[in-house]
Amino acid sequence: MTVKLEQLVDEVIETDFLILGGGLVGCMAALRARQNKNIDVAIMERGNIWYGGNAIGFDDHNLEYPGIIEHPLPKNFSSEQASKGEFGARRFHNIVSAKLAVTEGRNYVKPLVVLEEIGVKIREDDGTVKVKQTQKIPGGPNWHRLVPDATGKIEGDKVFYRGSDVKEKLANAVVKSGARIFNRTILTNLITQDGTVVGATGMNTRTGKLLVFIAKAVLVSTGDMRRLYTYPWAPFPNNLFLNSHFAGNHGGGIVAAFKAGAKLANMEFLQVYVVAAGACATSAAGAGMYWKMQNSKGEFLEEKYQGGMLSKIGGHFPATNFVYSPNIDDPEFEREVITYDTSNATDDEVVACYFTCATEYPRMLKLHKLAGGIRKGPVEARVFIPGLLSGIVGVLNLNEKAETSVKNLFIAGCASSSTGSSGSKAMVWGHIVGDYVRDIISDIKKPVLKGEQLQQVESEKKRILAPLNHKGGVDPLELEDYVRSINMNYVNVRKVEPKLKRAIALLQEIRNDVVPLLSAENPHELMHVLEVQDIIEISELHAQASLMRTESRMVPSHYRVDYPKQDNENWANIIITEQKIDDEIKYTRERIE
Amino acid sequence: MTRITYGPRIDYGHCNGCTRCYELCPMDIFGWDEAKKRPTVDYPEECTLCCVCEIVCPEIAVDVRFPLHTIVDFGIPPKKVY
Numbered sequence: 297m298t299v300k301l302e303q304l305v306d307e308v309i310e311t312d313f314l315i316l317g318g319g320l321v322g323c324m325a326a327l328r329a330r331q332n333k334n335i336d337v338a339i340m341e342r343g344n345i346w347y348g349g350n351a352i353g354f355d356d357h358n359l360e361y362p363g364i365i366e367h368p369l370p371k372n373f374s375s376e377q378a379s380k381g382e383f384g385a386r387r388f389h390n391i392v393s394a395k396l397a398v399t400e401g402r403n404y405v406k407p408l409v410v411l412e413e414i415g416v417k418i419r420e421d422d423g424t425v426k427v428k429q430t431q432k433i434p435g436g437p438n439w440h441r442l443v444p445d446a447t448g449k450i451e452g453d454k455v456f457y458r459g460s461d462v463k464e465k466l467a468n469a470v471v472k473s474g475a476r477i478f479n480r481t482i483l484t485n486l487i488t489q490d491g492t493v494v495g496a497t498g499m500n501t502r503t504g505k506l507l508v509f510i511a512k513a514v515l516v517s518t519g520d521m522r523r524l525y526t527y528p529w530a531p532f533p534n535n536l537f538l539n540s541h542f543a544g545n546h547g548g549g550i551v552a553a554f555k556a557g558a559k560l561a562n563m564e565f566l567q568v569y570v571v572a573a574g575a576c577a578t579s580a581a582g583a584g585m586y587w588k589m590q591n592s593k594g595e596f597l598e599e600k601y602q603g604g605m606l607s608k609i610g611g612h613f614p615a616t617n618f619v620y621s622p623n624i625d626d627p628e629f630e631r632e633v634i635t636y637d638t639s640n641a642t643d644d645e646v647v648a649c650y651f652t653c654a655t656e657y658p659r660m661l662k663l664h665k666l667a668g669g670i671r672k673g674p675v676e677a678r679v680f681i682p683g684l685l686s687g688i689v690g691v692l693n694l695n696e697k698a699e700t701s702v703k704n705l706f707i708a709g710c711a712s713s714s715t716g717s718s719g720s721k722a723m724v725w726g727h728i729v730g731d732y733v734r735d736i737i738s739d740i741k742k743p744v745l746k747g748e749q750l751q752q753v754e755s756e757k758k759r760i761l762a763p764l765n766h767k768g769g770v771d772p773l774e775l776e777d778y779v780r781s782i783n784m785n786y787v788n789v790r791k792v793e794p795k796l797k798r799a800i801a802l803l804q805e806i807r808n809d810v811v812p813l814l815s816a817e818n819p820h821e822l823m824h825v826l827e828v829q830d831i832i833e834i835s836e837l838h839a840q841a842s843l844m845r846t847e848s849r850m851v852p853s854h855y856r857v858d859y860p861k862q863d864n865e866n867w868a869n870i871i872i873t874e875q876k877i878d879d880e881i882k883y884t885r886e887r888i889e
Numbered sequence: 890m891t892r893i894t895y896g897p898r899i900d901y902g903h904c905n906g907c908t909r910c911y912e913l914c915p916m917d918i919f920g921w922d923e924a925k926k927r928p929t930v931d932y933p934e935e936c937t938l939c940c941v942c943e944i945v946c947p948e949i950a951v952d953v954r955f956p957l958h959t960i961v962d963f964g965i966p967p968k969k970v971y
Contacts, residue, residue, distance in 0.1 A: 343916065346913055347914075529962065530959075534934065534956055537934075544916060572963070574958070574962030575959075657937075657938075658939065658940035658943060659939055662940055663963050663965070666970070667963055667965045675963070676962065
């Protein structure tokens with residue numbers, strides 16, 4: 297018996313361009329695509345497009361390109377030039393494409409233009425753009441004005457602009473653009489037809505309504521994989537949701553793309569962060585970005601470990617910046633109490649810190665206010681793992697158009713394996729995809745769902761709703777806590793074969809024996825059921841890739857205790873993870889350009 | 890489960906039922922009481938303490954309470970909060 301799509305779900309939405317995730321990437325892509333008003337754009341967002349995503353969660357509203365900020369970039373801008381900067385560090389590690397880094401660099405001013413158009417204040421009162429050079433003065437902030445030389449070249453690392461309202465302004469512009477917005481809607485799966493993506497299924501997390509989107513092109517911009525480890529200083533359930541990034545980012549889009557046939561890359565690399573104790577795992581302002589860190593003996597760490605892999609400034613790359621010891625087996629952080637002392641801060645430093653706080657979630661300013669101001673005294677700094685390494689780990693970005701190995705499926709932002717780890721870079725890729733889709737969409741035929749796709753939707757519906765019929769079963773948050781404990785105890789920073797194998801065995805056992813027992817009483821809990829299943833998938837892929845890479849690279853991002861050395865002969869390449877049609881998972885190594 | 894002591898608290902004496910906290914919370918922890926036309930805090934345990942609800946409230950009727958570990962760790966005098 298043939299069942300009609302309309303009978304299976306509550307709403308069917310036909311669109312040209314479906315954007316999964318309404319963060320910086322999704323909003324930027326929507327604005328660019330809607331430059332052509334004939335193109336219908338739909339955005340599916342788990343939270344709401346005004347405050348969802350990573351945008352408001354940290355100080356990342358900057359455009360970074362060390363030493364090579366020019367307006368515009370020179371025409372002959374090459375990978376050699378790129379290799380001098382931050383991207384060079386990445387290229388050195390052979391896990392991110394230098395070719396794509398150059399693409400990013402070439403396009404990086406474009407989103408800034410869009411932001412200025414929609415009223416984001418990127419300039420000072422005198423019309424200049426504020427630039428911060430990182431690491432020029434160790435331990436101190438270094439603000440200066442952007443002054444081009446006679447050739448128009450501007451030296452500087454980051455263009456900072458006030459970012460606290462950037463997401464609201466972007467969201468308002470998206471609303472005004474006429475894109476259709478589906479807030480409080482979680483992606484559950486992609487729909488494919490002969491290796492081409494033709495749509496997606498989603499669930500409204502308030503009403504429980506099931507939605508099917510039929511689309512010519514789909515962009516995965518669901519952000520990074522955050523909920524894999526726990527925030528170790530908070531008790532359950534608070535340990536699940538405190539993160540330096542948006543805690544709604546659990547990697548759902550990445551899992552959906554993977555199941556649809558997209559290749560993933562670099563799943564073994566985790567992110568290590570320093571945060572101020574009590575700062576709710578916030579980023580730079582709470583991480584002592586502007587202050588010197590010291591141990592209990594009063595030794596300043598950047599002086600003690602000068603010249604090594606040691607820098608407290610950054611927040612983006614490499615993660616090794618955050619481990620204050622040249623020796624992974626004996627990190628200073630673990631034997632010491634590390635603090636930063638703000639009591640002697642200069643006015644400039646205080647201003648810099650408040651500026652950064654103001655671009656983060658409002659909680660930072662509130663915390664400082666409650667504590668009596670930022671000049672209070674020593675603040676403890678702690679290390680934790682917010683998730684996998686943003687902008688390095690995720691769906692494999694195949695080319696300059698951000699295409700994936702699934703036709704008409706695009707990838708951008710933190711869900712992508714190739715750069716795009718900061719808000720500004722994410723917006724660059726959103727801009728690229730939005731422009732490209734706008735140009736090609738008229739060449740793509742409107743998809744027609746056939747029997748096979750209806751079956752996909754039907755089985756997805758069964759999967760989504762099953763926990764509602766299972767009263768008194770397993771609580772999804774309790775399971776999530778357990779899965780994340782497995783990652784903490786068996787994977788973590790010091791990876792070793794027997795423990796990785798044990799993690800994989802436990803995760804498989806959970807998938808087979810516990811997942812069918814999950815229960816939910818309402819759509820909100822159903823959302824957590826869907827999330828925890830994705831978290832289990834990602835955890836296993838993370839452990840498998842960690843097991844496969846029998847070397848250490850970018851320590852502590854991937855540190856194998858049993859293979860502590862970097863092995864460029866065998867491992868100067870990325871691990872591609874791919875799910876085959878028969879559900880078998882294939883892991884291969886590939887060199888990357 | 891132990892009673893959750895952190896998350897948003899709504900001063901219903903000042904709340905005007907504008908729905909902004911309910912609509913804009915990134916984690917969707919608020920519910921809506923249709924009879925009273927007022928927000929409720931349904932999932933305080935999922936609060937990331939971001940305080941967006943505080944800044945979007947036109948009546949300053951929402952106060953996000955930090956958990957004990959945050960208060961002590963950040964150096965906030967407990968007496969100021971409890």
